[in-house]
Amino acid sequence: xxxxxQSPRHEVTEMGQEVTLRCKPISGHDYxxxxxxxxxxGLELLIYFNNNVPIDDSGMPEDRFSAKMPNASFSTLKxxxxxxxxxxxxxxxxxxxxxxxxxxxxxxxxxxxV
Amino acid sequence: GQNIDQPTEMTATExxxxxxxxxxxxxxxxxxxWYQQHAxxxxxxxxxxxxxxxxxxxxxSSFLSRSKGYSYLLLKELQMKDSASYLCAVRVYSGAGxxxxxxxxxxxxxxxx
Numbered sequence: 724x725x726x727x728x729q730s731p732r733h734e735v736t737e738m739g740q741e742v743t744l745r746c747k748p749i750s751g752h753d754y755x756x757x758x759x760x761x762x763x764x765g766l767e768l769l770i771y772f773n774n775n776v777p778i779d780d781s782g783m784p785e786d787r788f789s790a791k792m793p794n795a796s797f798s799t800l801k802x803x804x805x806x807x808x809x810x811x812x813x814x815x816x817x818x819x820x821x822x823x824x825x826x827x828x829x830x831x832x833x834x835x836x837v
Numbered sequence: 838g839q840n841i842d843q844p845t846e847m848t849a850t851e852x853x854x855x856x857x858x859x860x861x862x863x864x865x866x867x868x869x870x871w872y873q874q875h876a877x878x879x880x881x882x883x884x885x886x887x888x889x890x891x892x893x894x895x896x897x898s899s900f901l902s903r904s905k906g907y908s909y910l911l912l913k914e915l916q917m918k919d920s921a922s923y924l925c926a927v928r929v930y931s932g933a934g935x936x937x938x939x940x941x942x943x944x945x946x947x948x949x950x
Contacts, residue, residue, distance in 0.1 A: 754936070756938060758940070764942070765924075765940065765941065765942030765943055766880070766924060766940040766942070766943070768937070768938070768939055768940070771937060771938075773934075773935045773936075778931065778933075778935045778937075779931060779935075779937060814879060814880075816938075818938070820928065820936040820938070823868070823885040823887070825870060825872075825882035825885065826870075826882075826926075826938055827882075828879035828880050828881070829879060830878075830879050831879055
């Protein structure tokens with residue numbers, strides 16, 4: 724397996740524009756997590772899915788953020804409209820969440836909103 | 838919610854030993870993970886503890902005390918390449934058969950010659 728795949732790796736957009744981040748989890752993993760990382764807040768859990776169903780989205784900062792997982796091999800995180808304070812690295816991770824199985828991270832999407 | 842605390846930064850000398858502490862307050866505890874993250878890269882898994890005690894893995898060891906809500910990561914024979922952030926993460930059972938993984942803010946370790 725190629726691991727967790729995120730796209731794009733880098734995104735620069737203007738304030739007010741819609742941004743869509745994409746993630747392909749490792750095949751067979753039943754959990755998918757979206758995290759946001761900044762220097763100030765560290766790695767924050769935004770939302771996670773179990774078997775494609777959103778379980779907890781309490782970490783989503785505002786209604787401007789939404790996430791979907793239409794099938795087991797694809798998820799999106801959308802920000803509409805984007806603001807400069809959304810600038811961060813967004814990571815997707817997947818796991819079995821069973822026993823000592825760790826979560827595997829994608830390479831992240833570095834988002835800059837100007 | 839979960840509260841996970843780690844020191845923000847630490848500095849240690851090449852060849853020495855360093856201990857990075859992590860304390861947590863949570864309900865539904867189901868395991869503690871340590872991850873390493875080099876600048877500009879994704880976090881990668883280092884160790885896992887679910888029972889009290891020490892888990893050793895080469896130069897890295899991790900300890901857990903569930904009653905104290907405390908863990909540490911011990912790095913021996915430090916190398917320059919160990920300069921990175923070390924993230925403590927707690928897995929909790931969130932109900933309805935689901936689990937959640939929450940991270941501390943990480944400890945930035947600088948290894949100096």
